Amino acid sequence: MEQPKTTAQTAEIPGMPLTLDGSFMLHQMFRVRWTAWRSLGSSDRKHALTQAGAMFAAMENNKEEPTGLFSLLGHKGDMMIVHFRKTIDELNHAELTVARSELNEYLEPTTSYLSVVELGLYEASVKLYTELTAKGLQHGTPEWNREVEAELVKQRQAAAPRLWPEIPQRRYLCFYPMNKFRGETKNWYGEPIRERQRMMREHGMIGRHYAGRVTQIIS
Numbered sequence: 001m002e003q004p005k006t007t008a009q010t011a012e013i014p015g016m017p018l019t020l021d022g023s024f025m026l027h028q029m030f031r032v033r034w035t036a037w038r039s040l041g042s043s044d045r046k047h048a049l050t051q052a053g054a055m056f057a058a059m060e061n062n063k064e065e066p067t068g069l070f071s072l073l074g075h076k077g078d079m080m081i082v083h084f085r086k087t088i089d090e091l092n093h094a095e096l097t098v099a100r101s102e103l104n105e106y107l108e109p110t111t112s113y114l115s116v117v118e119l120g121l122y123e124a125s126v127k128l129y130t131e132l133t134a135k136g137l138q139h140g141t142p143e144w145n146r147e148v149e150a151e152l153v154k155q156r157q158a159a160a161p162r163l164w165p166e167i168p169q170r171r172y173l174c175f176y177p178m179n180k181f182r183g184e185t186k187n188w189y190g191e192p193i194r195e196r197q198r199m200m201r202e203h204g205m206i207g208r209h210y211a212g213r214v215t216q217i218i219s
Helices: 034-038 042-060 088-099 122-134 142-158 193-210
Strands: 018-032 067-071 079-085 107-121
Touching: 018 088, 018 122, 018 142, 042 067, 042 088, 079 088, 107 122, 122 142, 122 193
Parallel strands: none
Antiparallel strands: 018 079, 018 107, 067 079
16 A cells, blocks of 8 residues: 655655766767769878878777767768767867868768766755755755755766766667657646656666666766
């Protein structure tokens, strides 16, 4: 039999979950200008590939701020480059490094996607908000903010590998942009935070079935 909820469990709490930000990311997608590439002599092609190989090897070997190069399937391009960096400036430097390469003369950008790794702390937020409300603390007060900051420090330490991930050593990458807006009448953010917490928990439990087989990075 389901136990009745306590006053603390039903009390109104802030609707915005705490979040953590990590690596800045840039996805770059290109189409090869095949006609121009094929018109090159073999020595020129070899020179461009040698330079590009050295450039990408140096980027990929930087474990702190890695870059990955992938062959792109489908009609949207031929190759995709994914950069992880700790700052926007470093991300801009990576983009310019590719742009200044000899190989770039034979690449046509098709699209790009700038983002930041983000973790929404629904479970921790609802638990913390409920505890603070039960103590009689008011949202936005210095006492409330101190408790929130202490929780964020703890969560940042625990989530560091997910906030600053390495590019997984896997053969395939699936990238897709999405959001949780579903129109004016079905807006994810219009749901109470406890209901969003429940749905996120269910979503996470499904994902656990693929642990070790799929690495998910949310940005």
